[in-house]
Amino acid sequence: MMDAGATWTDERVELLKKLWTDGLSASQIAAELGNVTRNAVIGKVHRLGLSGRAKDAKPAASAAARPRKATRAPSAPAPIAPQPHTGNVVIAPIAMQPAVAETEAFVDEDVAIPMSERVTIMDLRESMCRWPMGDPTKPEFRFCGARSITGLPYCTHHARVAYQPVADRKRERKLARA
DNA sequence: CCCTGATTCGC
DNA sequence: GCGAATCAGG
Numbered sequence: 001m002m003d004a005g006a007t008w009t010d011e012r013v014e015l016l017k018k019l020w021t022d023g024l025s026a027s028q029i030a031a032e033l034g035n036v037t038r039n040a041v042i043g044k045v046h047r048l049g050l051s052g053r054a055k056d057a058k059p060a061a062s063a064a065a066r067p068r069k070a071t072r073a074p075s076a077p078a079p080i081a082p083q084p085h086t087g088n089v090v091i092a093p094i095a096m097q098p099a100v101a102e103t104e105a106f107v108d109e110d111v112a113i114p115m116s117e118r119v120t121i122m123d124l125r126e127s128m129c130r131w132p133m134g135d136p137t138k139p140e141f142r143f144c145g146a147r148s149i150t151g152l153p154y155c156t157h158h159a160r161v162a163y164q165p166v167a168d169r170k171r172e173r174k175l176a177r178a
Numbered sequence: 179c180c181c182t183g184a185t186t187c188g189c
Numbered sequence: 190g191c192g193a194a195t196c197a198g199g
Contacts, residue, residue: 025182040192042183047190150180
């Protein structure tokens with residue numbers, strides 16, 4: 001039988017690295033990988049040593065979490081060379097292939113979304129992507145089901161497809177809320 | 179409240 | 190090695 005897929009195969013690790021360096025958030029990566037939580041993704045990212053991405057001088061080191069004893073080493077020095085990402089624009093894989101033809105867009109949609117968690121209308125929740133998948137008249141009809149952007153009916157990926165302006169790759173929660 | 183990554187520690 | 194729980198912060 002197929003394993004639960006919750007295993008870090010080479011392919012998954014590769015995809016993880018790619019998405020992470022592309023600037024996607026851990027939860028989004030988890031959603032695309034499927035069968036993993038964002039915690040799992042973050043944990044793996046750290047184990048791989050590619051944490052930190054390209055941010056610098058944010059919170060003077062990690063004055064963040066220290067709930068338990070600090071008996072352990074203060075983490076690795078992260079020898080990865082920081083990307084020359086000036087701000088945080090750029091990236092956006094769509095920039096490489098703009099929505100030229102709808103055909104392309106559809107292909108991209110199907111391929112780029114393993115999203116192993118399509119849901120029926122029964123399982124569709126408020127914060128789930130309502131992007132339709134398949135023929136609504138058929139019983140196989142499903143919704144994307146990924147985490148939708150707060151205030152919007154779609155996940156980041158589908159929102160990008162749904163709304164022509166490629167302008168913001170970033171998830172603008174503030175805007176969505178207002 | 180939504181989200182983000184960081185860290186620890188039991189498994 | 191893995192990831193849930195927890196933390197700190199936006």
